[in-house]
Amino acid sequence: MLNIDQKIRVLVAKPGLDGHDRGAKVIASALRDAGFEVIYTGLHQTPEMIVNAAVQEDVHVVAMSILSGAHMTLFPKVRELLDGAGANRILLTGGGIIPVEDIEALESQGVGRLFGPGTPTTEVIDYIQNWFVGQDTF
Amino acid sequence: MNAVTGPLESALAELLERFHAAEAVALGRAISLVENERPGFEDFLHEVLRVGPSAARIGFTGPPGAGKSSLLSVVATIWRTRNEQLGVVAVDPTSPYSGGALLGDRIRMSDLATDPGIFIRSMATRGSLGGLATTTKEVIDLMDAFGFDRVLVETVGVGQTQIEITAAADTVIVVLVPESGDAIQAMKAGLMEIADIFVVNKADRPGADRLVKDLRQGLHLRVGTVLESEPVYHGLDLDRIRRKESGEEFKGPGWSPPVLSTVAQSGEGVEHLMDMIEAHRSWLEESGELEERRRARGKVRIQDVVDRELRRTAWHSDALLAVLDQGLDRIQKGKDTPYSVAWDIVNRLLR
Amino acid sequence: MSTIEKEASGSSELLVLLREQEAELSELRERLSRWEQSYAQAQERDSLFSTVSGREIKPLYTPLDRSASQYQDALGFPGEYPFTRGPYSTMYRTRLWTKRQFAGFGTAKETNERYKYLLKQGQTGLSVAFDFPTLMGFDSDHPRSLGEVGVCGVAISSLHDMERLFEGIPLNEVSVSMTINGPAIILFCFYVAAAEKQGVSPRVLRGTVQNDILKEYQAQHAWIFPPEPAIRCIVDMFEWCSENTPNYNPISISGYHIREAGATASQELAFTLRNGFEYVERAIARGLDVDSFSPHLSFFFDVHNDFFEEIAKFRAARRIWARMMREKYQAKNPESWRLRTHAQTAGVTLTAQQPENNIVRVAYQAMAAALGGTQSLHTNSMDETLALPTEKSVRIALRTQQVLAFESGVTNTIDPLAGSYFLEALTDELERDALAIFEEIDCLGGVVPAIEEGWFQREISMSAMLQQREVEAGDRVVVGVNRFTEGSEEDEIETLRIDPVIEESQVAQMADLRAHRDPEAVERRLRELQESSRTGENLVPRILECARVYCTLYEIRRAMEDVFDSYKEPVFF
Ligand SMILES: Nc1nc2c(ncn2[C@@H]2O[C@H](COP(=O)(O)OP(=O)(O)OP(=O)(O)O)[C@@H](O)[C@H]2O)c(=O)[nH]1
Numbered sequence A: 001m002l003n004i005d006q007k008i009r010v011l012v013a014k015p016g017l018d019g020h021d022r023g024a025k026v027i028a029s030a031l032r033d034a035g036f037e038v039i040y041t042g043l044h045q046t047p048e049m050i051v052n053a054a055v056q057e058d059v060h061v062v063a064m065s066i067l068s069g070a071h072m073t074l075f076p077k078v079r080e081l082l083d084g085a086g087a088n089r090i091l092l093t094g095g096g097i098i099p100v101e102d103i104e105a106l107e108s109q110g111v112g113r114l115f116g117p118g119t120p121t122t123e124v125i126d127y128i129q130n131w132f133v134g135q136d137t138f
Numbered sequence B: 001m002n003a004v005t006g007p008l009e010s011a012l013a014e015l016l017e018r019f020h021a022a023e024a025v026a027l028g029r030a031i032s033l034v035e036n037e038r039p040g041f042e043d044f045l046h047e048v049l050r051v052g053p054s055a056a057r058i059g060f061t062g063p064p065g066a067g068k069s070s071l072l073s074v075v076a077t078i079w080r081t082r083n084e085q086l087g088v089v090a091v092d093p094t095s096p097y098s099g100g101a102l103l104g105d106r107i108r109m110s111d112l113a114t115d116p117g118i119f120i121r122s123m124a125t126r127g128s129l130g131g132l133a134t135t136t137k138e139v140i141d142l143m144d145a146f147g148f149d150r151v152l153v154e155t156v157g158v159g160q161t162q163i164e165i166t167a168a169a170d171t172v173i174v175v176l177v178p179e180s181g182d183a184i185q186a187m188k189a190g191l192m193e194i195a196d197i198f199v200v201n202k203a204d205r206p207g208a209d210r211l212v213k214d215l216r217q218g219l220h221l222r223v224g225t226v227l228e229s230e231p232v233y234h235g236l237d238l239d240r241i242r243r244k245e246s247g248e249e250f251k252g253p254g255w256s257p258p259v260l261s262t263v264a265q266s267g268e269g270v271e272h273l274m275d276m277i278e279a280h281r282s283w284l285e286e287s288g289e290l291e292e293r294r295r296a297r298g299k300v301r302i303q304d305v306v307d308r309e310l311r312r313t314a315w316h317s318d319a320l321l322a323v324l325d326q327g328l329d330r331i332q333k334g335k336d337t338p339y340s341v342a343w344d345i346v347n348r349l350l351r
Numbered sequence C: 001m002s003t004i005e006k007e008a009s010g011s012s013e014l015l016v017l018l019r020e021q022e023a024e025l026s027e028l029r030e031r032l033s034r035w036e037q038s039y040a041q042a043q044e045r046d047s048l049f050s051t052v053s054g055r056e057i058k059p060l061y062t063p064l065d066r067s068a069s070q071y072q073d074a075l076g077f078p079g080e081y082p083f084t085r086g087p088y089s090t091m092y093r094t095r096l097w098t099k100r101q102f103a104g105f106g107t108a109k110e111t112n113e114r115y116k117y118l119l120k121q122g123q124t125g126l127s128v129a130f131d132f133p134t135l136m137g138f139d140s141d142h143p144r145s146l147g148e149v150g151v152c153g154v155a156i157s158s159l160h161d162m163e164r165l166f167e168g169i170p171l172n173e174v175s176v177s178m179t180i181n182g183p184a185i186i187l188f189c190f191y192v193a194a195a196e197k198q199g200v201s202p203r204v205l206r207g208t209v210q211n212d213i214l215k216e217y218q219a220q221h222a223w224i225f226p227p228e229p230a231i232r233c234i235v236d237m238f239e240w241c242s243e244n245t246p247n248y249n250p251i252s253i254s255g256y257h258i259r260e261a262g263a264t265a266s267q268e269l270a271f272t273l274r275n276g277f278e279y280v281e282r283a284i285a286r287g288l289d290v291d292s293f294s295p296h297l298s299f300f301f302d303v304h305n306d307f308f309e310e311i312a313k314f315r316a317a318r319r320i321w322a323r324m325m326r327e328k329y330q331a332k333n334p335e336s337w338r339l340r341t342h343a344q345t346a347g348v349t350l351t352a353q354q355p356e357n358n359i360v361r362v363a364y365q366a367m368a369a370a371l372g373g374t375q376s377l378h379t380n381s382m383d384e385t386l387a388l389p390t391e392k393s394v395r396i397a398l399r400t401q402q403v404l405a406f407e408s409g410v411t412n413t414i415d416p417l418a419g420s421y422f423l424e425a426l427t428d429e430l431e432r433d434a435l436a437i438f439e440e441i442d443c444l445g446g447v448v449p450a451i452e453e454g455w456f457q458r459e460i461s462m463s464a465m466l467q468q469r470e471v472e473a474g475d476r477v478v479v480g481v482n483r484f485t486e487g488s489e490e491d492e493i494e495t496l497r498i499d500p501v502i503e504e505s506q507v508a509q510m511a512d513l514r515a516h517r518d519p520e521a522v523e524r525r526l527r528e529l530q531e532s533s534r535t536g537e538n539l540v541p542r543i544l545e546c547a548r549v550y551c552t553l554y555e556i557r558r559a560m561e562d563v564f565d566s567y568k569e570p571v572f573f
């Protein structure tokens, strides 16, 4: 029987009310081109919607793009809901216009790396792939 | 490797317990287990499938962008107001170049995104061609066993026949749009054979009425009777007429696929579609067709598993791989052919 | 040539002249081909010679690149048909562009203070940035607003907030532009009602509301209702404004967001103008006289990095608009042919790395806007990719415009680059591109069907992907990002932060408002609005009534949504 390589499943989500999905779409396409299975949620998602999708889709990673400045509310909220749903193994990462101090604060709250505007997509891909190695998963 | 014997490994046993406790996370994980064919997945399915099928399995197929997800979402929303528990599997294609996939069907269902009574799972085809992924049927089984009243399946959007869906669903809905062309094209694509219900969606666009009429005529032609003035559904049973005429054995009333039109966005025609789904269900149950379809599915599943196991046994065995290797050498020297080597391997397998 | 020759045959003098010209041209062709041969030997730098939009640029342009059309036809005079050289006859010699910095954050009271500061600094118009909840039609105390109140703009949930926003700012004197689309008709009514409270009649209000829903579906995604009812609201505003606010632009047809989402210059140009024509067609279909509303249609373009292509874009836009309005839509009033535009430097070109470099980018882009003949301009602040701009960086951005206007000398003559072989060739090319794209859209059945098909969205994503690839491959140089990166380790630059207390105070305000208004009036007005939404009568007077009795943004939105439904996004990659 063929040995299918483990696919990395990523939920690319646009939480909040801002509609700037260029970054989210570019990253979703780049991840697909790197061989990931990407579930795209569409715009204007609430944290509850995102976590529900992450659980049903059993993704390894949730990547959120936030340009609205609401990152200090949204990242911790999604992390909390994920943990509450028994999905603490899921990596929460993302990007947007996020000041350095905030990135540090969020990392200390269990959020993975966050990427600023202009980050090459390869950097994000490498980060996820490296994280994935050594994850114990189906 | 060894099919369905001893107790489950402890991690899977725990998963099974949480699965039986109807935890959404457990279903999500169980689907991954099956989808990735991880060790023990067949044992897990064996445990889970002891209850036997009970959900109504409804498939949506049709060309890309026809509105499969939109329609599915509308009917799901209505069933949810009746408090039916729903599972949804939506399949999108894997890119042949990168092996990756963009799964976007959820977007259409965002109204149901936080409803705990519906579970939506996206799957990539991962190289399988029939419009479903290789393990979609098993995932449907999982959802059925999880206790959903209905399991809805959306195939990949392709124009050609998606035979796979007929093996996966009890009721197959073929969704077309006015731009899809005419009945001849639908026939060539093999859609006439697989549809239990035809839907012409985007009926707000020009050409919908024409396609509806065209399809109805096409269906009449198929059963060899042209009765233009009569609507195809509502009591008229062409299949039965045909069978009677040809003196074939009569096995209960037949089913002639109705042709409906809908506008997913406004919900126009959707109630009618749902009535037809119910009607088809009743017919399936009353005519014995449901049992037949389930039997056919069971047969295919057994054959699939046997194929898979044989293949696995053969190609995971060092001894047999060695026979293959030596065979290749002998072929090169002109002492053997691929056939004689294959027979050698099969004989050893059977021993 | 031959007819001219025939006509000229009477006059031997002319014939001689023609022969001379002919000879000169063929010599030019010959010399050009020799030059090209020698150029072909050269070792070019290892660099892309295409614009950011992927347009190939030749090493040299000559008179041979000029289109055949005559000067008068293609260029004409400023302020005259086809307006290629500028919408007004005197341009910056009599009046500079309006320096209009987009601003808004926190509560109405804080933004009000920022406005007063900006006016004192010499800014000549106000531009309101609303927060995301407001843009999407949610009140500050709605659960979906959590974490976003006042963060990226000012929170305006009712007339009460609008009154505080302009407290002490005379609305009969300052022109105000409001960037709002989905609920534009509601915020516009808050604004008119706030002016009433100041004793200012709608007739003297000056300014613009963005109100361009088509580009929301295509690129920016701040929609509420589906296209048809949304367009109806816009036409309602055209109609009402043409009768009540003679100095106000009820729409700013915007390419900015289309470009920022990844479109090329040609796509920005074509999509924007085609959207404009769509509104014109819808208003005509309603029975409005094309010359009653067209003079009040205004535009908003992006100014991106590619200097000449951007200048050409503005010029091509004016020419296409004028020609179509006159020829296709039969507008008689020259005001209807005249395309006036706001411009903003390209936010997407700003980099988080070495943010000070952004000042330089913005300066070049601003110069392109001035050379393109814009009527008003927003220059981005260098720190906008990091957070909301600080007062200092906003000041530098404004100073950039002032240096341009008062020191550089580009304002001394009108359309100074006209006649440049290169620029005129580019202008013609962009025009041709746009006309081809119009045809494609028509083949898809028009703008709304193309939106529903996801055509615009796909086109834009595709362009965005191509640009991203060029940058990632290192083919497209981005200074400080993929080249010259020494010093790019995140500089510590001071950023402005929004205090979370703002959300609480805004929520408290809302509770207070709800407690102190006349609940019966609120309910009655909302019911009437809903009724009118069903019947198709003009909604502006109805929403104004709602505003006056302090119905909130979300209440008004809901009343309409019950009738209109909400828009579901088609997603395409
Ligand atoms: N005009 C019209 N548009 C519709 C209708 N139903 C769906 N659409 C639109 O058609 C587009 C595609 O709809 P989907 O539901 O995603 O179609 P699909 O068949 O699931 O597409 P794939 O999964 O990509 O094959 C969306 O933009 C819908 O809004 C309809 O009845 N009328």
Ligand SMILES: [Mg+2]
Binding pocket: B068, B069, B070, B104, B105, B154
């Ligand atoms: Mg779909």
